[in-house]
Amino acid sequence: MGIIYISLNFCVCSALISMSCCSESLDTHKILQTLETQQYAISQLTKKVHQLEGKLQSKMDETSEQLRECSRNKRLLLENPYEGALKVGFTAKLSNHMLNLGNNQAILFDYIVTNIGHHYSPNTGVFTAPINATYYFSASIMSHYNEVLETEIVKNGVREVLMYSHDNAHEQGSNSVVLQLNIGxxxxxxxxxxxxxxxYGNGWSTFSGFKISDD
Structure with a gap:
C-alpha cells in the first residue's frame, strides 16, 4: 500500500509539473504575440511621426521663404517707398474669339502685354487690388461682323460703366473709369x-488698368 501511495503521489506531482510547464508555455506565447503586436504598432507610429516631421519641415521651409520675401519687400519699401508703390499696372488682350457667351460671363483677356506686380490674372480675367489706392481702368471690346454686343466693367460684381458696339461691319465699344479700391x-x-x-479676339479686344495714386 505504501508503494502504491508513493507511486500515486509521484504521478500527481508529475502531472502538476507538466500542467505548470504547459501553462508557462502558453503564457510565454501570449506575451510574445503581444510584443509582436506592440512592435508593429510602434513601427506604424514611427512611420507616421516621420511623415509628420517631413510635412512640418516643408511647412517651416515655406514659412521661412515667406518671411524672407516679406523682409525683402519691407527693406525695399523703406529704401524707396514711393517707387515701390508705383509698380501696379497691366494690359491684356483677347487672343481668340469668345463665342456663346453666357449672362454676366467674364471675358478672359488671356494674352499679357504688361502685368507689373502680377495683380491681373489671365486665367480669370480679374484684377485684384494689392493696396488701397485710386486706379484707372479702360476696355475696348470688338463685336463680330453685323452683330450687337454689350459689355461692362464691374467692381466686385457691380456695374461701373457700359460698352456697346453694333454696325454693319466690325465695331468696337470702349469706356474707362477711375475707381477707389480697397485691398482685395x-x-x-x-x-x-x-x-x-x-x-472678337485676335488682339482687337483689350483690358488695361493702373494705379493713379495712393489713398
Missing part, C-alpha cells in the same frame, strides 16, 4: 445680360 477689391470686364454672344 476685384475689377473685370464681363458680358451683360443677353445682348450679343460673341467677342
Amino acid at each position: 477689391d476685384e475689377v473685370w470686364v464681363r458680358h451683360t445680360s443677353t445682348v450679343g454672344t460673341k467677342v
Whole structure:
C-alpha cells in the first residue's frame, strides 16, 4: 500500500509539473504575440511621426521663404517707398474669339502685354487690388461682323460703366473709369445680360488698368 501511495503521489506531482510547464508555455506565447503586436504598432507610429516631421519641415521651409520675401519687400519699401508703390499696372488682350457667351460671363483677356506686380490674372480675367489706392481702368471690346454686343466693367460684381458696339461691319465699344479700391477689391470686364454672344479676339479686344495714386 505504501508503494502504491508513493507511486500515486509521484504521478500527481508529475502531472502538476507538466500542467505548470504547459501553462508557462502558453503564457510565454501570449506575451510574445503581444510584443509582436506592440512592435508593429510602434513601427506604424514611427512611420507616421516621420511623415509628420517631413510635412512640418516643408511647412517651416515655406514659412521661412515667406518671411524672407516679406523682409525683402519691407527693406525695399523703406529704401524707396514711393517707387515701390508705383509698380501696379497691366494690359491684356483677347487672343481668340469668345463665342456663346453666357449672362454676366467674364471675358478672359488671356494674352499679357504688361502685368507689373502680377495683380491681373489671365486665367480669370480679374484684377485684384494689392493696396488701397485710386486706379484707372479702360476696355475696348470688338463685336463680330453685323452683330450687337454689350459689355461692362464691374467692381466686385457691380456695374461701373457700359460698352456697346453694333454696325454693319466690325465695331468696337470702349469706356474707362477711375475707381477707389480697397485691398482685395476685384475689377473685370464681363458680358451683360443677353445682348450679343460673341467677342472678337485676335488682339482687337483689350483690358488695361493702373494705379493713379495712393489713398
